[in-house]
Amino acid sequence: MTKLRMEEAAHSILARNDRGGYTVPTDRLYPFQWNWDSAFVAVGFATFNVDRAYRELERLIEGQWDDGMIPHIVFHAPSDTYFPGPDVWGTRHRIPTSGITQPPVFGMALRHVHEAAIANGMADAEARTRALFQAALRSHRWWLEARDPEGLGLVAILHPWESGSDNSPAWDEALARVPTTTTTVIRRKDTGHVDASMRPRDEDYQRFIHLVDVYRHCDWDPKRQWTNAPFKVADVQMTAILARATADLIHLAEVLGAEGDKAELAQMHRTLLDGLARRWRPSLSRFVSLDLISGNDIETPTQAGFIPLVAVTLDDAQRDAVMAEIERWLDGMVVGVPSAPRFSPAFEPKRYWRGPVWAVINWLIADGLRLNEAEDLARRIEQVTVHAVENAGFCEYFDPTTGEGLGGDTFSWTAAAYLVLGRRR
Template sequence: MKSLLDRPAPTTTAALTLRRGAARVLLDNWTGTSTVPSRTLYPHQWSWDSAFIAIGLRHLSSRRAQQELESLLAGQWDDGRIPHIVFNPALPHDAYFPSPDFWRSSTAGRQAGAPAAPETSGIVQPPVHALAAWLVHRADPAESRRRGFLARVLPRLAAWHDYLLAHRDLGGDGLAAVVHPWEPGMDNSPCWDQALHRVEPAAPDAFQRADLDHGHPADRPTDLDYGRYVSLATDYRDASYDDETTRFAFAMEDPSFNALLIASERALAAMARETGADATAHARRADTLTRHLVMRLWDEKAGIFRTRDVLTGALVDERSVSGLIPLIVPHLPEHIVGRLVATLNGPHFSAPATHLVPSYDLHGHAFDAHRYWRGPAWFNTAWLIHRGLHTHGRIQQAADLRQGFVTEAGATGFAEYVDPASGDPRGARHFSWTAALTLDLLCADPKEPTP
């Protein structure tokens, strides 16, 4: 196999330098079986991180991109869920909190089908995996067919979606709900604040955070946030991760989570057609989910999708980047696409200095340019919105976002996220999904068809 750094590169010197830097990040963060998001802050395998990483790796080595996804699927539970962390057994438990001995997946999750090994968490993250698998296949179809990649991952990814729609439709209206703020991937978004007030936090001496050893407290969720996260995870664990019997104090229908489920259902349909299977069920389910997404979460007056609190039935009156990510849905009604683009370009989300998209309303009451998902601009959400703009023919706006993305990624040393106004890097550096998605924007065919 050729070195990852020896593959054909973009033609300009700046693009070549950026591409080599991104490839180096992925090489340095490779563990031998998968890629960690960060050697310091996130030393295990994370679910949606690996999906984004595979999307970038496909331009360097399709085989390694396949391995990235299949190593994650080795931690899948029998009930279909893909856990949000697959732990590296070679690391000490205090390398990250919550650690394997907190989640106790192999014992507490046994009834739900957790594997005896590896140890995992018990919650999930956004279902972007099937989209990633399809893009990995498309990067080198001959190699994918030779190795039987789609035949192996298709049933496992279908089981993952089945789990979400059979066990997580907590509102009974056709959308998947998240039961912990870590599940939608936007951990401390202001969208969760009101619902989290229902949660009694764990006592401060009941846990020891590891993230503050590597991240600045001003960038990270507060101790009160963490106390509530620990409390929710403890309740779920103590109920054996049973979605039927757990009394969830937090249950939300998130627009980004469900939009990614729709995009991945369409990817499953494409994968089924490629392997000679019947794609009808996946295509129909994508259409049905799209209707439910619009009926349940679209706010016509605000021009954005909202999160719905399943326990109260109310839409959450906050503007978040999660509400823009449904642009990735291929057959979204055109008038909704127009409203979303107008909102993206309007005062709540327009950050001209970086051309990236803040994670929360620039004029919102809880905006904080530095603290995790309460304002900073993230590269994975920018990639999703870029793809959505392309999907709906907004080519120039997609190009502007792409330019902002690659500029800030290079200038910040592939930072985890940035201040949307100044571009100052925040969080971890040499962050894997930032590097991987930079590679994708530099190398992908802009005319690549949407599944």
């Protein structure tokens, strides 16, 4: 299929998954609006329809809580094809939402959309950006207040779902401490849409829902959740995305003439960069998260260790070490970067976040490499991602050992990644 035909197919997928100004990740498997999915999708829309890109972000913000948190799911319309639905979450927001969040790609997306709008001469670009900028700023304040109350310069996740990397091997030890008992009856729907071998195990789901039960019993109060959390990890992937998004908001503050906001964001940015700098481990050639309950480093190798590249400036030795490490992960792979490397005992090439390749993760890693002057490696990762989509279709994720498409198909953020990365060839 030609590049033009592939772009048309990507446009078609986004249109098919449009539910009235917001995009579902894919039909039935994920029938609502997901936080970081929509941010990536907005960047994809910005390549051909800037108004629709703005609308994606505006619909997401309809679910923002009064304290600033942007939930990981906004239940705009009912569906019985997904568990857990709004009845399980039991939040009392004006629009039904989940009670946890996801990686804050929103600020990164807003800068992309604004710049596309300006390039296209969009008359109301500044007004729309200004409103979304304030929503993003409230979200970033929430992150520092609710998820770094101890001032480490690292924001924490209280549920693996918040990381976006639900069943990552990085969480195995911390999650093992979470009981499998639940007060909620678990009725999994995902394995009715996708082969169970590609999804988290039942035991994982029991622990996931136990955490939902705990936080629901806290009435979703951030301070009570922090105190009672049986899972609490200072996540370098989350912190890095927040830091990068903060840098993008600083740029927008300059454009919008918001000097007071710029100063506040600059302080946030320094705090986050300092926190990330302390998580570099030369012996591993990557960054590591911190288990805040045990106090131990999480050394299990996953893609999260490379995501700080989107935010930090490496010195020459660090850059050389990271590049060599990524090359080690790519060795023998049909498509990379795997979410866990083949040399890890936890590697499962078809099971969700335990090995498969995700187009949006490669997008982030490539952006981080390019920011750190590793242009050739960034381009290779982008090209192999584009080729994987062209060979296997717009799948949710890919087997790194074969290139086989896995999970849901006609996936929105894979279509968006193709539209963005395909133009970089």
